[in-house]
Amino acid sequence: MSGVLEGFTVIFVVIALGYMLARLGVLGDHGQFVLSRLVFFVATPALLFVTMATSDLAVILSPTLAVAGVSALVVGSIYLLISKLMLKRATPEATIGGLASSYVNAANLGIPIAVYVLGDATFVAPLLLFQIMIYSPLALTILDISTMGKKASLRSILIAPFKNPIVLAGGLGLALSITGLELPEALMQPFELVAGTAVPGALLAFGLSLYGTRVLQKGISPRRDVALATGLKMILQPVLGYLLARLLGVEGHELFAITVVSALPTAQNVFVFASRYNRGVVMARDTAFVTTLLSIPAIALVTALLA
Incomplete structure (x- = not known):
């Protein structure tokens, strides 16, 4: 439990x-807006590039990748269907x-918990790979296509993924990892330096957004949507992950x-x-x-039942 508490404390x-x-x-009236865009357009792409370029694909490609991918896609699709058909959301x-x-908090929370609770940071690597290279793109x-409105055309739809900095950075990093190419240290260090601002930047932007508002405020927060997403995230996804892992023959500590x-x-x-798409x-x-x-x-309960 000390690892769980330490990760959350950070x-x-x-x-x-x-x-x-x-x-x-301190950051003025537009601090949260500017910081969010900095994280989206600069820091996160740098982090994904460095992560993918230095990843050991042999370690990452494990049953955890299949479980992470299938469970996330299934849960996300369930929400999407309910939201469109029943809640009538755009x-x-x-x-x-x-x-x-x-979409799991695998970096700034997953890594410390993997180290302190699971004893090995590589347990979150497959999930990071899936979210970086498949789920985010x-x-x-x-989001790119659905926010184009009437401007959407076949050409704009086809090139949309290649105009997104996160998709491009992850793809370039993966290409380096697959080919085994290594950039000179003088070129990699700037990316690593900028990448280090992605996680704290996202957390700071999140904290900035909390000022002057109340979580689940009546009339402001879409409470039904939040309740649905929370239930799927905290109940269905862990249960589904457990069942899929058992189906693949995974046992014990894994x-x-x-x-x-x-x-x-x-x-x-x-x-x-x-924040990037304002939706x-x-x-x-x-x-x-x-x-x-x-x-x-939730993690304390899983630890008590399966550790």
């Missing part, structure tokens, strides 16, 4: 710092909600690790994506906040 302290920056007006909002219900492409990773909360990246921002913020709080007892 997150809450940085979020609180962002809140205080907003309260004191495609951009439904897409953000799908991410909020299934898929969701961002849908089964425990997969279930813990599936029980991680919504990533703050979803809030950054929502579903409150929903993404509130879901990330609620699932982060609920994941503490």
Whole structure:
């Protein structure tokens, strides 16, 4: 449990710092907007490029990758269908909600928990690979196309993924990893330096967004959407991850690790994506906040049952 508490403490302290920056007006009226765009267009692409370029694909390609991919896609698709058919949400909002219900906080929370609770950071590597190279590009492409409006054409739809900095950076990093090419240290260090701002930047932007608002505020927050995303994220995804792992014959500590990773909360990246497209921002913020709080007892329960 000490690892769980340590990981969450780090997150809450940085979020609180962002809140205080907003309260004191240090970054001005547009600080959250500018910081979110910096994280989306610069820091996150650098982080994905470095992560993919230095990844050992032999380690990453494991049963955890299949479980992470299938469970996230299934849960996200369930939310998308319910949101479109029953809640009558537009495609951009439904897409953000799908991410909020299934996009795991694998970096800034998953890594410390993997180290301190699971004993090995590589347990979150397959999930990072899936989210970086498959899930993010898929969701961002849908967001790009669905927010084009009448300007959408076959050409614009086809080139949309190649205009997104996150997709491009992840693809270039993966290409380096596959080919075995290594950039000179003098070229890699600037990317590594900028990449180091992605996680704290996303957390600070999230903290900035909390100032002057109340989570789940009546009339402002789409509570039904948040409740649906939270239930899918904190109940269905861990259960589905456990069942899929058992179906693949995974047992023991690896089964425990997969279930813990599936029980991680919504990533703050979803809030950054929502802010970039200005769609579903409150929903993404509130879901990330609620699932982060609920994941503490959720991971403790998984630990008690499977550790």
